[in-house]
Amino acid sequence: MAAAFSDPGSRQQAPGKADSKQQAPSRSVLKQQPSSRGASKQQIPGRDGSKQQALNMPGSKQEAPATPVSNGTLAVPSTMSAQIDAHGGDPNFMTSLARGLAVIQAFSQRQRELTVSQISAKTGFSRAAVRRCLYTLGKLGFAATDDSRHFHLRPRVLALGHSYISSMPLAAMAQPILENVSHILHESCSIAALDKNEIIYIARANVTRIMSLDLGVGSRLPGFCTSIGRVLIADLPAEKLDEFLARVEFKRYTERTVANAEKLRQILRLVQRNGYCIVDQELESGLRSMAVPIRDSAERVVAALNVGAHAQRVSIPDLQNRFLPQLNAAAQELSLIVR
Numbered sequence: 001m002a003a004a005f006s007d008p009g010s011r012q013q014a015p016g017k018a019d020s021k022q023q024a025p026s027r028s029v030l031k032q033q034p035s036s037r038g039a040s041k042q043q044i045p046g047r048d049g050s051k052q053q054a055l056n057m058p059g060s061k062q063e064a065p066a067t068p069v070s071n072g073t074l075a076v077p078s079t080m081s082a083q084i085d086a087h088g089g090d091p092n093f094m095t096s097l098a099r100g101l102a103v104i105q106a107f108s109q110r111q112r113e114l115t116v117s118q119i120s121a122k123t124g125f126s127r128a129a130v131r132r133c134l135y136t137l138g139k140l141g142f143a144a145t146d147d148s149r150h151f152h153l154r155p156r157v158l159a160l161g162h163s164y165i166s167s168m169p170l171a172a173m174a175q176p177i178l179e180n181v182s183h184i185l186h187e188s189c190s191i192a193a194l195d196k197n198e199i200i201y202i203a204r205a206n207v208t209r210i211m212s213l214d215l216g217v218g219s220r221l222p223g224f225c226t227s228i229g230r231v232l233i234a235d236l237p238a239e240k241l242d243e244f245l246a247r248v249e250f251k252r253y254t255e256r257t258v259a260n261a262e263k264l265r266q267i268l269r270l271v272q273r274n275g276y277c278i279v280d281q282e283l284e285s286g287l288r289s290m291a292v293p294i295r296d297s298a299e300r301v302v303a304a305l306n307v308g309a310h311a312q313r314v315s316i317p318d319l320q321n322r323f324l325p326q327l328n329a330a331a332q333e334l335s336l337i338v339r
Helices: 080-085 095-106 116-123 127-139 155-167 169-173 175-185 227-234 238-247 261-274 316-338
Strands: 040-045 051-056 143-145 151-153 188-195 198-205 220-222 277-280 287-295 301-310
Touching: 080 095, 080 116, 095 116, 095 127, 116 127, 127 143, 169 175, 169 198, 169 316, 175 188, 175 198, 175 301, 175 316, 188 227, 198 227, 220 227, 227 261, 227 277, 227 287, 227 301, 238 261, 261 277, 277 316, 287 316, 301 316
Parallel strands: none
Antiparallel strands: 040 051, 143 151, 188 198, 188 301, 198 220, 277 287, 287 301
């Protein structure tokens, strides 16, 4: 049986990260902004201290231009602001709600405190819009600040994710099965689902920490270069797969990372044929992982189960001969939960 993993052959040097300048944080105190009924001009301080005029028209939305990609399709707008603006013609779409959720998602494990300027840069929203979102989230108990400059999320945000986890039978009932597989293989195991370009962990059993990131329920990783992600992407219909490849950002995490849409298509066909996927040090050097699908009663892949191991400790034949039977048995048991 051919292994569902890739070895790019030539070892390419991973590009270095470009230096970026962080925007200066806003010094204004967070306060509620009065709504405007017409077009209003707003003063925005420039980098040199001068004032610039910015026209703010609440009633109008500007469509973000789509960027053509190599396969002829149009790429999805990259920033949250552009994605929200793309829904400007929908009368039922609540822009204010979408902005508030985007501000919550701007925070991460590595950036637990953010300034208005930093959130503005990450989301593409104006500073005034970010302030109003933070003000509202603060009033509702989802965000807070100690110095009116640096903001953080509050524990109440967990209620948003808990509603999903508690209502999903796979997430609620999978833990004993994960713990058992982890105990047999002496490695960490996870279950994740696909959310646009990323996978999101819905259950995890930790044995040893082999990644620089501390993963847990709710953690996200890119889908295109993870074993779970490729199992989930391989099951997408052709139209959905084209949409995924059009919007994904192919970033090289290591010199082994497959960062080409056509090469990824070849790998996905192999994954679909073999029924499993192995990713060899594409997300992080020293990390090997294997994933298998979890299917519902209609044979659709609704989630994936994986195991991660250190490359020096577990070889690819070990994954295929010793790990794969255990993962397949667990995946069949987990599939009974979602049928």
